[in-house]
């Protein structure tokens with residue numbers, strides 16, 4: 001049985017983390033990137049937005065802090081752009097298979113599946129109803145976290161491999177699903193969870209009222225027809241990423257922003273909330289909205305109430321505190337709501353098995369839906385997926401679709417956990433064995449440098465930092481010990 005360190009095993013894409021880090025430590029950044037790209041065509045994107053499961057399990061944590069794996073991944077991608085001007089992709093493809101696949105959704109799952117299929121020699125057309133590719137990465141992730149030249153720059157690999165991205169095409173309006181199924185040899189549905197739940201409080205139809213996803217999509221895709229300036233007062237309700245991101249965007253546009261969290265400062269979101277504070281956003285906890293008021297069709301205020309939460313037999317109950325209601329004036333209000341896949345607009349409910357959570361039901365071994373030759377993946381199948389898990393799902397579907405189209409009887413997606421399952425035994429490493437280097441920290445823009453602009457907040461490692469950080473990895477020490485045994 002092959003021994004792989006925990007970081008490798010925990011990465012949804014199964015990137016050979018220990019190998020690429022070893023290359024960085026010896027100064028061969030091109031080779032490091034080549035290793036990353038064997039599993040991940042978008043290192044500049046994931047190097048910025050991945051939750052880095054690999055770092056949560058890094059064995060170095062036993063001694064001090066995990067290796068900064070995500071930032072090392074980003075370092076390699078950015079270094080290449082800085083020194084070569086553009087990504088140096090391997091654009092080789094297998095012999096043409098003369099089969100066509102339609103991918104519905106140009107988000108990270110659809111793109112990852114398309115990349116896998118293009119490399120295997122298939123023709124791929126990607127349909128998306130938005131005006132830009134990237135799905136939620138383009139529509140909901142802020143530029144200060146993921147610059148658009150990185151996002152759209154890496155997505156170009158699809159077109160370089162002769163994939164077609166057809167934007168502003170709504171399935172169910174511009175072309176029917178049944179027509180697509182007839183035209184293509186297989187379909188992959190990866191529509192994500194881009195539909196936002198309605199607001200359930202009175203006054204939702206006043207101008208200036210948005211759900212957080214709606215606000216982010218309108219702003220990021222250039223359709224926000226609401227003027228925001230230094231005299232705008234914005235009220236944002238919710239504690240999830242979308243609400244906090246909306247608040248931080250409104251602040252950058254110059255508004256006075258009040259962010260109302262439903263909980264006490266949430267531990268997980270602490271860093272983002274801390275940054276919101278630094279950016280002069282007024283943050284208040286344990287407050288929810290109950291009604292929206294307006295004049296002349298425009299919002300003027302939101303009625304709020306303070307709450308406390310009780311745990312009743314493992315069920316969290318929200319209890320409004322008596323006499324704590326108040327009204328907060330505002331010119332614009334943003335509310336976080338639940339997101340779900342937009343199955344209805346596809347017209348998919350007529351043909352597909354749909355779960356009670358409004359997601360596609362698939363055979364988890366193959367990613368195939370109940371319709372022959374139609375596959376689905378990403379957040380329209382699993383609402384809890386993040387970008388990196390959705391991407392892995394897309395890659396897995398590409399393997400299945402290839403097997404399906406080549407008549408492979410053992411038609412199953414690749415599951416590698418059973419093939420490689422042993423991690424490093426941390427007890428075999430002693431503190432004296434390891435490089436005594438503290439975790440390197442990237443520079444974060446100062447709050448005053450973030451004012452009124454969308455510059456990327458996190459600055460890349462320098463070469464020196466990257467090499468030092470890579471030397472903190474203990475895998476090589478472990479491997480040489482094993483080899484001596």
Ligand code: SF4
Pocket residue numbers: 010011012013014015017046047050051052053054055069070073388
């Ligand atoms: S993609 Fe995410 S989990 Fe995988 S190695 Fe990179 S940072 Fe870690």
